[in-house]
Amino acid sequence: MVKAVVLGASGGIGQPLSLLLKASPLVDELSLYDVVNTPGVTADLSHISSIAKITGYLPADDGLKKALTGADVVLIPAGIPRKPGMTRDDLFKINAGIVRDLVKGIAEYSPKAFILVISNPVNSTVPIAAEVMMQAGKFDPKRLFGVTTLDVVRAETFVQDITGENDPSKTVIPVIGGHSGETIVPLFSLAKPAVEIPAEKLAPLIKRVQFGGDEVVEAKGGAGSATLSMAYAGFRFAEKVIKAANGEKGIVEPTFVYLPGVTGGDAIAKEIGIDYFSVPVELGPSGAEKATNILPDVNDEEKKLLEACKTGLKGSIEKGVEFVHNPPPK
Numbered sequence: 001m002v003k004a005v006v007l008g009a010s011g012g013i014g015q016p017l018s019l020l021l022k023a024s025p026l027v028d029e030l031s032l033y034d035v036v037n038t039p040g041v042t043a044d045l046s047h048i049s050s051i052a053k054i055t056g057y058l059p060a061d062d063g064l065k066k067a068l069t070g071a072d073v074v075l076i077p078a079g080i081p082r083k084p085g086m087t088r089d090d091l092f093k094i095n096a097g098i099v100r101d102l103v104k105g106i107a108e109y110s111p112k113a114f115i116l117v118i119s120n121p122v123n124s125t126v127p128i129a130a131e132v133m134m135q136a137g138k139f140d141p142k143r144l145f146g147v148t149t150l151d152v153v154r155a156e157t158f159v160q161d162i163t164g165e166n167d168p169s170k171t172v173i174p175v176i177g178g179h180s181g182e183t184i185v186p187l188f189s190l191a192k193p194a195v196e197i198p199a200e201k202l203a204p205l206i207k208r209v210q211f212g213g214d215e216v217v218e219a220k221g222g223a224g225s226a227t228l229s230m231a232y233a234g235f236r237f238a239e240k241v242i243k244a245a246n247g248e249k250g251i252v253e254p255t256f257v258y259l260p261g262v263t264g265g266d267a268i269a270k271e272i273g274i275d276y277f278s279v280p281v282e283l284g285p286s287g288a289e290k291a292t293n294i295l296p297d298v299n300d301e302e303k304k305l306l307e308a309c310k311t312g313l314k315g316s317i318e319k320g321v322e323f324v325h326n327p328p329p330k
């Protein structure tokens with residue numbers, strides 16, 4: 001029996017993500033939570049003739065507690081999205097507190113659940129979630145994931161323009177680092193099967209993956225950021241977490257984790273001098289079972305990308321940790 005919960009379920013990501021979860025045969029129970037509109041979204045999805053039993057809650061009457069109790073997987077797309085001209089870090093002021101408070105609820109009502117953080121800035125919200133769980137004495141690093149799957153999905157899609165591959169999802173491209181601009185490091189040299197990318201096309205391709213989010217923000221012209229592709233990516237990652245928890249072997253996916261707490265991750269953290277980083281992680285019944293160190297395999301150009309990534313990432317992580325320990329006055 002798998003219970004999935006979406007916090008922020010009425011939003012641009014929350015609704016299509018909830019739809020995909022409702023339709024999935026892997027989900028037996030689905031609980032939706034948001035500060036607005038959950039009754040309507042829940043009523044609508046409840047007419048779908050899939051197996052998942054659905055419930056929806058608002059904050060009143062212990063809604064968060066009711067949504068989270070018994071949860072196996074909690075996805076968090078709650079928070080405001082970007083508008084043109086904003087960086088993901090501009091969302092910190094509002095989203096940091098939203099994620100902190102929701103994770104406090106998880107620590108209390110479903111501390112053993114897998115936590116999948118989508119809310120931006122992921123580079124800070126994941127450290128916030130970790131610190132909240134640590135303060136509650138409930139932190140299990142294997143169960144906390146920053147969802148960076150959209151970067152992987154974009155890399156697969158954009159490289160297809162060059163390779164012409166029929167099914168883009170057949171090419172596995174590791175994307176490591178963080179989830180914003182230059183902290184996103186796609187490793188096309190390690191694609192499997194190998195891809196031939198003409199030299200003049202490589203830099204624009206890397207840039208497009210790094211700034212794919214901006215492409216959507218600009219196109220939506222003030223109406224938000226990626227929602228449908230993010231719902232696809234979030235569902236794809238959640239499905240892998242659930243399948244691995246059910247015992248399926250050999251599932252590896254990049255995700256932003258607290259490296260010192262994952263087998264094999266400590267050595268990577270020491271090598272890069274950063275504790276939170278997205279690397280390909282083998283998933284299993286206990287969550288993030290093993291971090292893969294692909295750093296020795298990256299080429300010289302990719303090493304330069306990694307240096308830029310580290311510089312940007314460090315500050316965002318520290319900002320998240322600091323927010324939990326010294327919250328700004330209200």
Ligand SMILES: NC(=O)C1=CN([C@@H]2O[C@H](COP(=O)(O)OP(=O)(O)OC[C@H]3O[C@@H](n4cnc5c(N)ncnc54)[C@H](O)[C@@H]3O)[C@@H](O)[C@H]2O)C=CC1
Pocket residue numbers: 007008009010011012013014033034035036077078079080081082091095098102117118119120121122147148149150151179224225226227230
């Ligand atoms: N990790 C990733 O790759 C991506 C992350 N995102 C991020 O996901 C977040 C959500 O984006 P959208 O769905 O487009 O935004 P949205 O504004 O359409 O939806 C957000 C939802 O969160 C709800 N919410 C706000 N405060 C809440 C609280 N305290 N508890 C529960 N729900 C709450 C709102 O009522 C709203 O329904 C943004 O921070 C965005 O930047 C977006 C795309 C990709």
Ligand SMILES: O=C([O-])CC(=O)C(=O)O
Pocket residue numbers: 081082088120150212213214216217225226
């Ligand atoms: O760009 C944004 O703000 C939303 C996001 O994280 C993405 O699309 O990758």
